[in-house]
Amino acid sequence: MGKPTSEPSSTDIDMTPMIDMTFQLITFFMFVMNFSEAEQDDRIQLPLSQLAKPVDGPVEKPITLQLTNAGSVIYAGELIGLQDISGYLEREKSVLTEAGRDPTTATVIVRADGAAKTGQVQEIIKICQEKGFEKFALRAKYDEGR
Amino acid sequence: MARKKSQLADKIDINMTPMIDVVFQLMSFFMCSLKIVAPEGDFDIRMPLGRSASNVVDDQQVPPIKVKLSAGPDGSLGGILMNGNAVADFNDLQRKVVGLVGKGRGPDSLAERTEVEFDCDYALKYVNVVRAITAVSGTVQDGQIVELIKKIKFTPPKAAK
Numbered sequence: 001m002g003k004p005t006s007e008p009s010s011t012d013i014d015m016t017p018m019i020d021m022t023f024q025l026i027t028f029f030m031f032v033m034n035f036s037e038a039e040q041d042d043r044i045q046l047p048l049s050q051l052a053k054p055v056d057g058p059v060e061k062p063i064t065l066q067l068t069n070a071g072s073v074i075y076a077g078e079l080i081g082l083q084d085i086s087g088y089l090e091r092e093k094s095v096l097t098e099a100g101r102d103p104t105t106a107t108v109i110v111r112a113d114g115a116a117k118t119g120q121v122q123e124i125i126k127i128c129q130e131k132g133f134e135k136f137a138l139r140a141k142y143d144e145g146r
Numbered sequence: 147m148a149r150k151k152s153q154l155a156d157k158i159d160i161n162m163t164p165m166i167d168v169v170f171q172l173m174s175f176f177m178c179s180l181k182i183v184a185p186e187g188d189f190d191i192r193m194p195l196g197r198s199a200s201n202v203v204d205d206q207q208v209p210p211i212k213v214k215l216s217a218g219p220d221g222s223l224g225g226i227l228m229n230g231n232a233v234a235d236f237n238d239l240q241r242k243v244v245g246l247v248g249k250g251r252g253p254d255s256l257a258e259r260t261e262v263e264f265d266c267d268y269a270l271k272y273v274n275v276v277r278a279i280t281a282v283s284g285t286v287q288d289g290q291i292v293e294l295i296k297k298i299k300f301t302p303p304k305a306a307k
Binding site (some may be wrong): 046052054112113122135137141144 | 167183184186187192193269272273274275
């Protein structure tokens, strides 16, 4: 005959597995979350290189200049003309000197599109040099496939 | 009577709803703020103004290897010249650079002191420059990077044609 069922009205759903799983997911997303403010832009298709392994520590307060394949520069999310960057660099320079840092120690990260003209990359470097910057980092996407 | 009371005490339900609400809020926040960052690396170049010209060579310095990359009509790679000699492709360039600086690595080795100077056409697609820099900077052997030449510079930019 079987035991009489105890209070069928209060069927509790067991929440434990769901909460377990949700916490697992939260921890996963928390660890995966990237706090570094890496400036990446979909408009730039970086060239691939096997030697472009990610660096251990991020560069301290870099200036990122991104060159599109059309020859304009993305600076702080804004699309500007190549020749207009000198004004922005001048501002960066004064910010650096006010903070007590030498512009020669600051790194300019150049993220240029693979289809951009090399001459334009060199023009960017030249404008930066004229403003007193001398450390450059040409960024490439890490190519792990052989 | 006493039995009934203890059963009631066992049955105190914690209201899970607020906790689950918060947990889901947190989860959706982390999910939405997830940004998939492609791994990227840098090629460091130190190029102060005034020393970018190739004619300044101090005593310690080995004369730089000059690599000329010329552009084809559509910006593709037209040809590679290393110190004036034609090079077939980037693998060949790498072999020739290894032939020049030898296998020695480490501080004060020839590879450490040698500098490569790139002379590129204005219209050349940048991807070719990165390939050339990759070829002279090192090789990947069994997943390990073997460094070759670290000092890289460019000639002053040419005027656009």
